[in-house]
Amino acid sequence: MGTIRNRGDYQFQAQVRRAGYPAQSKTFDTRKDAEKWVRAIEREMDTGTFIPRDEAERTTIAMLAERYLEERARNMKSKRQEEQRVNAISKKFGKYHLSAIAPSMVAEWMKELGKTRSPQTVQHYAATLGRLYKAAAVDFGIPLPLGNPVANVRKPVVRNERDRILDNDEEKRLMESLNKSRGLHLKSIVQLALETAMRRGEILGLTWKNIDLRKQLAFLADTKNGDSRTVPLSRRAVTILETLPRNISGKVFASSTTAVTAGFQRAVLRAEIVDFHFHDLRHCAVSMLAKKLSMHELAKMVGHRSPRSVMRYYKQDDADLVRKLG
Numbered sequence: 001m002g003t004i005r006n007r008g009d010y011q012f013q014a015q016v017r018r019a020g021y022p023a024q025s026k027t028f029d030t031r032k033d034a035e036k037w038v039r040a041i042e043r044e045m046d047t048g049t050f051i052p053r054d055e056a057e058r059t060t061i062a063m064l065a066e067r068y069l070e071e072r073a074r075n076m077k078s079k080r081q082e083e084q085r086v087n088a089i090s091k092k093f094g095k096y097h098l099s100a101i102a103p104s105m106v107a108e109w110m111k112e113l114g115k116t117r118s119p120q121t122v123q124h125y126a127a128t129l130g131r132l133y134k135a136a137a138v139d140f141g142i143p144l145p146l147g148n149p150v151a152n153v154r155k156p157v158v159r160n161e162r163d164r165i166l167d168n169d170e171e172k173r174l175m176e177s178l179n180k181s182r183g184l185h186l187k188s189i190v191q192l193a194l195e196t197a198m199r200r201g202e203i204l205g206l207t208w209k210n211i212d213l214r215k216q217l218a219f220l221a222d223t224k225n226g227d228s229r230t231v232p233l234s235r236r237a238v239t240i241l242e243t244l245p246r247n248i249s250g251k252v253f254a255s256s257t258t259a260v261t262a263g264f265q266r267a268v269l270r271a272e273i274v275d276f277h278f279h280d281l282r283h284c285a286v287s288m289l290a291k292k293l294s295m296h297e298l299a300k301m302v303g304h305r306s307p308r309s310v311m312r313y314y315k316q317d318d319a320d321l322v323r324k325l326g
Contacts, residue, residue, distance in 0.1 A: 002014060002015065002016045002038030002039075002041070002042060003015050003017075004031060004034045004035065004038065007027055010029065011027050011028065011029060012027070012028050012029075012030065012031050012033075012034040013025060013026070013027045013028075013034070014026055014027075014028065014034035014035070014037050014038050016038055016041045016042060016045075018042075018045055021045055022052055022054075024041055024052070024053070024054070026053075026057075052143045052145075053099055053143070053145045055142045055143065056097065056098040056099040056136075056142055056143060056144055056145060056146075057097050057098075057099050058097070059097060059098050059136070059142060060094060060095060060096060060097055060098075061089065061090060061093040061094050061095075061096050061097075061098065061101070061132070062090050062094030062095065064098065064132055064135075064136055064140075064142075065086050065087070065089060065090040065094065065132065066090075067140065068086060068131075068132055068135050069083060069086055071135075071139070072131075072135050072139065073086065077222075081124075082128060085124060085125050085128040086128060086132070088125070089125070089128060089129050089132065092109060093105075093109075093129075098133070098136060098142065098144065099144070099145060099146055101149045102146075102149060103149045103150075103151075103152050103153050105149070106126070106129065106149050106150055106153045107153045107154070110122050110125070110126055110153065110155070110156070113125055114156060118158075119156035119157060119158045120158045122155070122156050123155050123156060123158060126150055126153065126155055127150075129149075129150050130148055130150035130151070133148040133149065133150065134148065162279075162280060162283060163283065164275060164276060164277075164280045164283065165280065165283055165284045165287055166273070166276065166280075166284055170271070170273050170276075171194075173271040173272070173273065174190070174267060174268065174271045174273060175187065175190075175191075176271070177267040177268070177270040177271035178190060178267050180267075180270065181263055181266070181267050182263070183255065183259060183260065183263030183264075184253075184254065184255055184259075185244060185253055185255065186255070186260065186263045186264065186267070188240050188243070188244060188253075189203055189204075189253060189255070189260060190264065190267075190281060191236075191240050192237060192240055192241070193278070193281040193282065193285060194281055194284055194285050194288075195233075195234055195236055195237040195240065195285065196218070196231055196233065196234075196237055196285065197282050197285035197286045197289060197301065197302045198218075198220070198231060198282075199223075199224060199279070199282060200257065200260060200261070200278050200279070201224070201257065202220050202223060202224075203252075203253065204251075204253050204255060204256075204257060204260065205220070205221075205222060205251075206218060206220075206251065206252040206253065207250050207251055207252065208246060208250055208251075208252060209250060211233075211241065211252070213233075213238050213241060213242065216232060216233040216234070216235070216237075216238055217230050217231070217232060217233060218230070218231045218233055219231075220303075223303055224303070227303070229300070229303050231301060232301060260278070261278060264278045265277075265278075282302075285302075286298065286302055286310075286313050287313055289301065289302070289313075290310075290313035295310050295311065298310050298313070
């Protein structure tokens with residue numbers, strides 16, 4: 001049964017004690033609010049929907065963020081980006097308790113972010129806040145009486161699919177520019193990207209022990225979506241690899257992601273190519289492979305899980321389909 005007692009001259013402490021449940025207490029500025037809280041707690045206990053609030057009301061976003069960075073984020077592939085987002089969230093909401101963040105606050109925050117950041121970036125921030133709450137409930141055992149405030153907030157629509165590919169003249173100029181690059185084996189990295197459709201991180205993660213030049217196969221133990229896959233190598237890809245020296249570390253390429261990105265962008269500028277990024281090499285490669293492979297073969301080679309992701313590379317017109325039907 002609930003009880004309410006004065007706490008000083010201006011506050012009221014409400015308590016609910018019931019067998020089978022942990023004792024609950026909370027302090028309010030008015031007796032009316034205290035009575036309302038007692039009725040709500042007792043109603044939840046009566047219906048079996050009660051979730052303890054104490055820990056969620058004691059834990060601030062800043063406290064959760066610190067624990068999350070220490071115990072969860074440090075093992076992520078994108079650790080640096082996750083840390084940046086968590087720190088920004090802590091700066092915005094750090095003083096609030098977990099139970100104080102409402103969906104409306106999240107929606108307003110996302111709207112504010114959208115004024116200076118892309119929809120994709122806003123989605124990343126929202127996902128990080130959602131992961132904080134999930135970690136609180138699943139990993140740290142903190143009951144969330146109001147659930148995850150990110151779950152029911154509408155996210156911005158992302159339309160960032162790029163169709164930028166090199167024409168023959170641009171590819172020729174790019175290769176000539178790469179010949180002048182000081183980046184270690186940068187041209188080989190770019191050529192391999194165009195030949196295999198591997199991502200930058202996948203190429204830089206290649207090791208000689210996972211490459212069989214005789215069978216023309218490269219095994220990727222760690223990919224963007226978390227799955228391993230084996231990439232068939234064309235004869236040209238094999239030739240590119242055969243020209244490379246064997247590094248004592250066992251890695252095919254000793255370059256860093258930052259060095260490759262910076263060197264590639266300098267080469268693009270020298271070649272006077274407009275609006276072209278390293279990841280666009282993958283689109284170029286997949287577009288060419290789509291002319292040789294079936295949709296399922298292409299999906300297996302490039303690591304797409306969804307047929308929808310692969311379908312956009314098949315651009316047959318209606319007349320071509322009619323000819324095939326006979």
